[in-house]
Amino acid sequence: MKTDRTNGTDLSDGPDPGRERDSPAGPGDGLAATIRGLLPSLTPASARIARLIVEDPAQVARSTISELSALAGTSDSSIVRTARALGFSGYPELRLALAASAARQPPRSTLTSGITRQDSPAEVMAKLVHTESQAVLETETQLDPGQLLGAVLAVCGDGQLHIAGVGASGLVAQDLHQKLQRIGRPCHAHGDSQSALTSAVLLGPGDVFLAVSHSGESRDVLEPLRRAAAEGATTVVITNHPQSSAARLADFVLASAGRETTFRPGAMASRISQLVVVDCLFVCVAQRTYEKSDHALRVTHQALESDRA
Structure with missing residues (x-):
């Protein structure tokens, strides 16, 4: 029986509050957010691959391992290691998760780009509201x-x-x-x-x-x-x-x-x-x-x- 060490409460019938940091990222609308959270822990080569995934998951999902390695300037083995570091068994599983995640995302718009010096107050407002709304949804x-x-x-x-x-x-x-x-x-x-x-x-x-x-x-x-x-x-x-x-x-x-x-x-x-x-x-x-x-x-x-x- 699992008990909480602060008050002895029985947790066997509820969600396990123990550590789950080794579980796979898994497909879903929050996949990009998961990868962004893992970026600081990745090697430089894996971080380059991960940034490509975050920037355009649909393109990565369409790419073969050789195409992605050329795009990222890394080796095929680096891509396999990156997929495993992100919680997947290999690149094919990662591609499937990215394809599923991309299918659930709305078309990219100018609201996803950074704020520029030329943006009007209305554009700044729209971009910030969009970005912060996304942060709330991804936090879930x-x-x-x-x-x-x-x-x-x-x-x-x-x-x-x-x-x-x-x-x-x-x-x-x-x-x-x-x-x-x-x-x-x-x-x-x-x-x-x-x-x-x-x-x-x-x-x-x-x-x-x-x-x-x-x-x-x-x-x-x-x-x-x-x-x-x-x-x-x-x-x-x-x-x-x-x-x-x-x-x-x-x-x-x-x-x-x-x-x-x-x-x-x-x-x-x-x-x-x-x-x-x-x-x-x-x-x-x-x-x-x-x-x-x-x-x-x-x-x-x-x-x-x-x-x-």
């Missing part, structure tokens, strides 16, 4: 329900909860902190590495340390995360890169999706998708603590209404 394909369940059960425990994020990720951490406080779940948010580190070393079994990092490689959260894990705390990471250093340290990985474009660096690209993950986590926690959360929301709403009056 990347966020694993089993991993989410494990994180929810950990957050619902009685131990301490510390949330860390620096820069734009710090804003996401603050958003989760505010939401959980509103439903009566005590927690602490840290926007700098020293505060996060000094809190992490004081945690223990039953406590939770949750880190937010777009790249999963930020030293500001990696060391606190490592120390929290060493002390026996349950660790959770929200990141766009499920093969990152932070993801490998975490008990539960909540993967988001967001693509960088011109004038839209990684921090900006990840914010919307990370907030979607935060909302999913928050709502699931509120569900499992319904009576307490409902009471807390009503009381705090009444307090705010009285203050405004």
Whole structure:
């Protein structure tokens, strides 16, 4: 019987919240998002192939292995290794998945291109709305329900909860902190590495340390995360890169999706998708603590209404 280490809850009848980071990417509308998330963990040759896949999956699906190797400037064996690194048994399986994914995608439009210096405000607005809408949809394909369940059960425990994020990720951490406080779940948010580190070393079994990092490689959260894990705390990471250093340290990985474009660096690209993950986590926690959360929301709403009056 599988039990959650934070509160002993029986998980045998529900999705497995354990690590599933070695499962194949699989066909689907989120295949390109999955590949983008794996890019930083690939070798240079494999990364070139992966970028071609992300840029035009339909063309790659039509290409033989020799045609793709010529296009990417790599060997046939590199393509086979790349397919396996992406979770497939070989290039034929990858081609089939890409063909299926491409068939589900709408025709490419100018909205998928980056913002240029010549774009009008209306064009900027249309491109940003399109890109961020895609990030939300792709996040649904990347966020694993089993991993989410494990994180929810950990957050619902009685131990301490510390949330860390620096820069734009710090804003996401603050958003989760505010939401959980509103439903009566005590927690602490840290926007700098020293505060996060000094809190992490004081945690223990039953406590939770949750880190937010777009790249999963930020030293500001990696060391606190490592120390929290060493002390026996349950660790959770929200990141766009499920093969990152932070993801490998975490008990539960909540993967988001967001693509960088011109004038839209990684921090900006990840914010919307990370907030979607935060909302999913928050709502699931509120569900499992319904009576307490409902009471807390009503009381705090009444307090705010009285203050405004």
